[in-house]
Amino acid sequence: MSGMENTAPTPPSSVFALFSPKCLPATLMLGGGVTLYAVEAYITATIAPSIVRDIGGLELFSWMTTLFVAAGVLGSITVATRPKGMGLRAVYVAAALTFGAGSLICAVAPMMPVLLVGRAAQGYGAGMLSGLAYAFIRFVYPEVLWRKASTLYAAIWGVATVLGPTLGGLFAAGGAWREAFLILVPLTVIMAFSTRWLLPDVADDRADTRTPLIQIALLLAAVLVVNIASTVEHGSYTALLIAASIVLVAIMVAIERKSDTRLLPYGAAMLGNPISRLYLTMFAAMMVLTSDIYIPYFLQTLHGVTPLVSGYLVALVALGWTIAAFFSASLSGRQAAIAIVAGCILETAATASLIPFLATTTPFDGVARLAPAVTAMFLMGFGVGLGWAHLVTKLIGITRRTEQDKASAAISMTQSLGGAFGAALAGVIANGAGLTHPGGIAGGLSAATWLYALMAVPGLVAIALSFTIRPASA
Secondary structure, three states, rough: OOOOOOOHHHHHHHHOHHHOOOOOOHHHHHHHHHHHHHHHHHHHHHHHHHHHHHHHHHHOOOOOHHHHHHHHHHHHHHHHHHHOOHHHHHHHHHHHHHHHHHHHHHHOOOOOHHHHHHHHHHHHHHHHHHHHHHHHHHHHHOOOHHHHHHHHHHHHHHHHHHHHHHHHHHHOOOOOOHHHHHHHHHHHHHHHHHHHOOOOOOOOOOOOOOHHHHHHHHHHHHHOOOOOOOOOHHHHHHHHHHHHHHHHHHHHHHHHHHHHOOOOOOOOOOOOHHHHHHHHHHHHHHHHHHHHHHHHHHHHHHOOOOOOHHHHHHHHHHHHHHHHHOOOOOOOOOHHHHHHHHHHHHHHHHHHHHHHHHHHOOOOOOOOHHHHHHHHHHHHHHHHHHHHHHHHHHHHOOOOOOOOOOHHHHHHHHHHHHHHHHHHHHHHHHHHOOOOOOOOHHHHHHHHHHHHHHOHHHHHHOEEEEEEEOOOOO
């Protein structure tokens, strides 16, 4: 037999191959969907005070984020539970138009309840777009580029943490918060009508298309409860709400384990299955990373850093994720497995190291004093980025073909859930440690100490789980 008979050209494995003429259309469409989700989350957080000053509704302030997150989780679920025969391309059209309609409602909203309807529609469409990015990977790229595509999506989230607040600040400064929503409408229409030419029409290869309504209802209830917990000031009520959310998730998992109609891919509800451990590693890593939401407060209160500078310093967490994602994109096999373990260790260690760096009253009035804290922030994100794309690729690779839509949708869902639970837990720890009572310098020191000590604990769980992840076979 000739050694040339089965020889085929190997696709280039560089990240830049995603932008080759063959892959560029899909990269723009899928990356564009993730960009809308990521940037919109940060823009709205920045312009929210301007919205309240204009149309009122301060008592509903937190629901602008709560509904967006909850609807986003439902949107990612929809990718896997769509009606039988409905292709991914059709879901993309529906997602883009839904996001556009939500943006239009927000732009013309005369009062807060109307704007909240728009935010829910935005979140639902954005959740579908985010889930579709992972669902389409196996259809639009050769397998050698799956990890590179996951790297790109991670990088988009990193860039969004800088770009989103900057754009939001520009719109807020000019009192043009409505334009911040309105400008998205024509973009989503273009995306929807370009789908036919830029994305492939792939067959629906799912074996089970029944909708697990009970599991979805329980999961959405858990997301809503934990998001409400993150906005409640009374510590005991917050803890109670988090406990209720955990119970709801536990019930959902118990039903998922026994039901023939599943929300998650087979094995995700059984700890002994590697799929379950991959999702739990992602969830724990996102919980730890969310502790960065208090960094700006500590920088301003304890170290005299200005609000603008503190905002950009915390963006170093995202920058670390982005740089690490590109750094580890070329790793495979045993090297990829090592990257996952090393990433979990690095994130956990960096989080704990924030205690001596932030829980002090040393003024950060020079590079030498600021450098250790800045390095720790960067390494928090670097740790997650080091292993994230490999976790995604491993998940898609070991899941049954007929359940890969479920697996892809659950990645986005896990990311959102980890962030929601992490934010709520961080709120409980910080407030319980004295952030608000006694508050001030003493409260800030105590909160910084306990927050980064306890938020490193989920990181220890991620480390333990990462050691059980076997390298992909060559």
